[in-house]
Amino acid sequence: MYDPVRYETNKSAAARDAEQFVPMLVNHMTWKKNELILDYGCGAGSTGNKFVLPEVEKFDSKIHSVDISPDMIAHAKKTYPSPRVTFNVGDILQDNFPHKEVKFDKIFAVYVLHFVRNYREALKRCYDLLQPGGYFGFTVLSKSTLYVLHEKLGTSEKWSKYMKGYENYIPEWFEQKEDSEVAFRRNLTQLGYEIVELKPYRQEYDFESVNTVAELYLSLNPYVKVIPKELLNDVKQEYTDFLRKHWNVPEGTDALCTNYELLYGVVRKPLQ
Numbered sequence: 637m638y639d640p641v642r643y644e645t646n647k648s649a650a651a652r653d654a655e656q657f658v659p660m661l662v663n664h665m666t667w668k669k670n671e672l673i674l675d676y677g678c679g680a681g682s683t684g685n686k687f688v689l690p691e692v693e694k695f696d697s698k699i700h701s702v703d704i705s706p707d708m709i710a711h712a713k714k715t716y717p718s719p720r721v722t723f724n725v726g727d728i729l730q731d732n733f734p735h736k737e738v739k740f741d742k743i744f745a746v747y748v749l750h751f752v753r754n755y756r757e758a759l760k761r762c763y764d765l766l767q768p769g770g771y772f773g774f775t776v777l778s779k780s781t782l783y784v785l786h787e788k789l790g791t792s793e794k795w796s797k798y799m800k801g802y803e804n805y806i807p808e809w810f811e812q813k814e815d816s817e818v819a820f821r822r823n824l825t826q827l828g829y830e831i832v833e834l835k836p837y838r839q840e841y842d843f844e845s846v847n848t849v850a851e852l853y854l855s856l857n858p859y860v861k862v863i864p865k866e867l868l869n870d871v872k873q874e875y876t877d878f879l880r881k882h883w884n885v886p887e888g889t890d891a892l893c894t895n896y897e898l899l900y901g902v903v904r905k906p907l908q
């Protein structure tokens with residue numbers, strides 16, 4: 637997310653999940669002609685392009701893709717230009733969100749909400765941005781060693797000075813040791829959404845090497861731009877050492893079998 641090329645090169649597990657779950661999100665929604673879709677946290681643009689755009693073309697509709705990261709938007713704009721898609725920098729919770737006055741028929745947030753500390757506020761904002769009857773589909777990385785590592789480095793003597801506010805990059809449910817499905821169900825219901833489907837999936841993924849995961853985690857560490865360049869190899873080494881130990885990678889081997897939890901959700905703003 638903070639390094640689009642590094643993320644796109646090493647996101648094989650997320651790409652596999654997108655292939656598995658985004659078509660499910662699309663199929664869980666009813667589509668009509670001339671709709672307006674928000675791809676919230678579109679990242680480097682590949683998910684929206686591969687799995688949402690074909691349906692949008694079929695229904696003569698349009699996508700507004702928005703991401704908080706200028707690097708991601710620059711990459712997406714260059715790689716996936718389409719007359720049906722606009723790309724803009726913005727944070728759904730801030731004034732720089734470019735479509736404040738627009739009402740959307742559908743919102744997608746694929747692997748985004750775990751990066752939004754105040755995810756409840758984001759759920760509320762999406763509710764406000766939806767037309768009555770509009771759908772909101774999301775996948776969330778609900779349990780991951782990524783959070784364990786952010787927490788470990790953010791509280792360590794060596795790295796805490798560079799990672800001030802690291803808690804903002806750890807989901808609230810993880811920090812409070814709350815089950816994500818329970819937390820989401822409560823918040824979504826309180827906000828007025830109808831739940832079409834909300835289900836956790838235990839995912840496994842065999843990475844070809846520990847290095848791939850270390851690279852992936854580096855691309856997702858918001859502090860790589862603050863940590864002095866000459867120390868970046870040390871961060872990567874910390875990741876590598878932790879991952880080998882945590883996932884019991886035997887000496888002399890490099891393949892890494894991981895598991896994590898994904899929360900899948902399709903919800904709807906009631907027709908009024």
Ligand SMILES: C[S@@+](CC[C@H](N)C(=O)[O-])C[C@H]1O[C@@H](n2cnc3c(N)ncnc32)[C@H](O)[C@@H]1O
Nearest residue numbers: 637677678679683703704705727728746747751
């Ligand atoms: C893991 S990437 C997923 C990208 C894309 N949805 C995909 O499936 O490839 C998460 C993205 O969410 C973006 N993001 C995080 N917080 C955001 C916010 N508050 N508003 C908009 N985008 C945000 C990040 O910049 C990042 O590009």
